[in-house]
Amino acid sequence: MNPDTRARLMTVSTATLCTALFKRGLRNQCIQDVRPLNPALPNMVGPAYTMRYIPAREDLNPIGVFLDPKHPQRVGVEECPEGAVLVIDSRKDARAASAGGILVARLMQRGVAGVVTDGGFRDSTDIARYTMPAYHQRPSAPTNLTLHQALDLNVPIGCGDVAVWPGDIVVGDGEGVVVVPAHLADEVAVEAVEMTAFEDFVQEQVMQGRSIIGLYPPTLEQSRVDFAAWRAARGR
Template structure:
């Protein structure tokens, strides 16, 4: 859906910024609804997840179409998505915000990790969540769920526009996950958002240092005081930021 290719420079910048900073930068551009709702890390890895979106769409399962035997089909979309999500990309699943049945389990997520994928996101649940949490690959979901996806979900479309936690996700959009959750950055904005947010993170580190030292917020955050601007410039020079 996009010709955009995430550069190493932009990826490295996003690895060091927060979803909160990105949300503010997107809001400045009129985008209010990019943070995926009710999705959290299965187990926080202490580092960001960054990668372009490769999508899978589920629809409500119908009993005549989804017996357990469908998994024998080598063209089953869930399995195909796991085997074709490109290295460095994030598999993003539209599970209709329904965590009563699993979007995937530890074996499929392990396969994504072995193939070099950057992460996996579902607005539903994962089975074997404890095992997924022990993997090195970042994984985000609503909550653990034991039943197979076939009881409620039918995997249907691969790499099409989807909804995930009330956010539109287009193939190639940039997914950023941190300890709070996951935000979707439109591909066309990814480079400028990354550059802007790197500066925001630097300023917020400066502010926290000041607040921890006893400084008041007014005039500091946002920086409406000329003295704050001068202090920040000096801080940046001193800290190489």
């Protein structure tokens, strides 16, 4: 992805991105019911590489399937590109793990930007200590094989009620994860940086006791003048 776009998206919130996308008619880009295992990490930003699970069928999904070097889950972990985000469709089912600490550690060591599932991770206390962002619904001890069968890699999926196409830009922060369509990423990133500067100004003014009427949104000319002066003073 565009390195300038990546750098911009590292500095903005998912809330701001949701507003920028809403202005473009996109209302459903926030992956539902996923949370960061470590909210203190920097933003997660990268193009989506996807994995799709279907419900496991017992005769096709015994533990021996992991002996196959072409097993889709293992292949996905080894092929997810550096700088990408692995997004896993687990059908919002966290009763069995989408992956565990070893696989997530391998992603981290390969330079992947992050991992998201609408299911759960096992070894979640270990993953929470990693330096790579990871998002899930809740911890889940059972192996994925008990409920999930890995089927497809890098195809359009649904994750937390959001459609995710390979190459879409995935952004996560301390609150959640937003999917930005690839063709909108550059312009949305620029707008989000501008929105963030204005909201930082407003927050500062409100904390000093100023009313939001005429300030947020800036319907008063004085608010726009004050914002311009604030930006100039801070180099933003």
